[in-house]
Amino acid sequence: MRGLGTILWLGLKELRVLRADPVLLLLLLYTFTVAVYTVATGMKTEVRNAAVAVVDEDRSDLSRAIAAALLPPQFRPAVAMTPAEVARALDAGRITFALQIPPRLEADLLARRPVNLAIDVDATAISQAGNGSGFIQQIVQQEVAARLGGTASPIDLVLRTRFNPNSTPEWFSAVMQVVNSTLILSIILPGAALLREREHGTLEHLLAMPVTPLQILLAKIGANALVIVGAAVLSLLLVVHGLLGVPLAGSLALFVLGTVLFQLSVAALGVLLATVTSSTGQFGLLALPSIILMMLLSGSMTPLESMPPWLQWAVQLLPTTQFVALSQAVLYRGAGLEVVAPRLAVLAMLGAAFLGVTFLRLRRSLAG
Structure with a gap:
């Protein structure tokens, strides 16, 4: 109980600092507020408000219908x-797509003659270029089928x-x-707290008191974890759910449990770096490179399925990969404890391993 009281006292000191x-x-x-909102509403890879031009050399009802079907x-x-x-507009970056409709398009289709339509694409935004050209092809096919009477498919695919x-x-x-904000702050705040103690000369004062390196480590991680977990929960409720209208399908308590276990490992990593x-x-x-690497390989920015098989196996040892999978399962799919229990167990083991290594390094550093 005396040790827990010391950790509580040190934790309150961290909160005051x-x-x-x-x-x-x-x-x-x-x-947890502005960054979450701006990233959610501003960073888009899908096709939105793309500038498109039409070179209509047919001037038929079908060509006008195709142009009119390119809608917001x-x-x-x-x-x-x-x-x-079109060439000048593509060079200047004023348009992304240019659909070129040849002469006698409708007449050739009615006569069952082959017709070629061209789509010029500015592929500097590769994701938007690929998706947008697919949308244009689908729109053209739908309008041709509607105007000229396309044959019905024997398969009715329902998505x-x-x-x-x-x-x-x-x-x-x-x-x-x-999730990414939790990762960033969980590394920065505990590490910065330890460095601040060292740079201000207060670390020596702590060592002169009846406290152990383990108590110092747990206090710094616990105090910052309390603040970060609380901020993450408020961000989910007020910004994600309240402001952006994103539904939270699963148990918030289960997400908090996973966040606490995630904190143990990444906060210990922050102290270890310090x-x-x-x-x-x-x-x-x-x-900085540690945070970027874990974010890129966690599945929050790029799908794990697109990585090489050996890398997919290796990134399972990163706490961020486990936490991203747990967060998606709980908050998106409403998964219960029986589904995410293996993820929680791996996070607990990773947290214990990181804490052990950090404690040994911290004790050696303080002794030196």
Whole structure:
């Protein structure tokens, strides 16, 4: 009980220090509010409001129907251009797609003669270019079938989209940004707290008191975890669910449990990086690539299925990969404890391993 009281006292000290630091408080507020909202609403890879031009050399009812079918939200209203204007507009970046309709399109289709339509694409935005050209091809085929009487297919394919029926990108990016913000702050805050103690000379004062390195480690991780988990929950409720309207399908308590276990490992990593550096600048140089690597390989920004098989297996040892999978299962699909229990167990083991290594390194660093 005396040891727990010491950890509680040290944790309260960390909270008072954090409260007195306006820069860290502003970073915490920005990361879980403005950053979540702007990333969810601003970073889009799907086709939205793409500029498209139509070179209509047929001037038939079918060609006008095709041009009129290029509608928001995927496309802006189509702009009529000549071939020379299209080339200049593509070079200047004013349009992304240019549909060229040849002469006698409708007459050739009615006569069952082959017809070629051309789509010029600005592929500097590769994801938008690929998806947008697919949409245009689908629109052309639908209009041709509607105007000229396409043959019915013997197969009626019905598509059912689960967990995100309207394929709204904010539903995915908002929650993943909360996960990424939790990762960033969980590494930065505990590591910065230890470095601040060393740079201000207060670490020696702590060592002169009846406290152990383990108590110092648990206090720094626990105090910052309390703040970060609380901020993440408020961000989910107020920004993600309240402001952006993203439904939270599963148990919030189960998500909090996973977040706490995730905190143990990544916060310990932040302290570990702080023990091998002598200044805040060096800590930032080590923390930045670590954060970027874990974010890119976690499945929150790129799908794990697109990675090589050996890398898919290797990234399972990263706490971020486990936490992203747990968050998606709980918050998107409403998974219960029986589904995510293996993820929780792996997070607990990774947290214990990181804590053990960090404790040994911290004790050696303080002894030196």
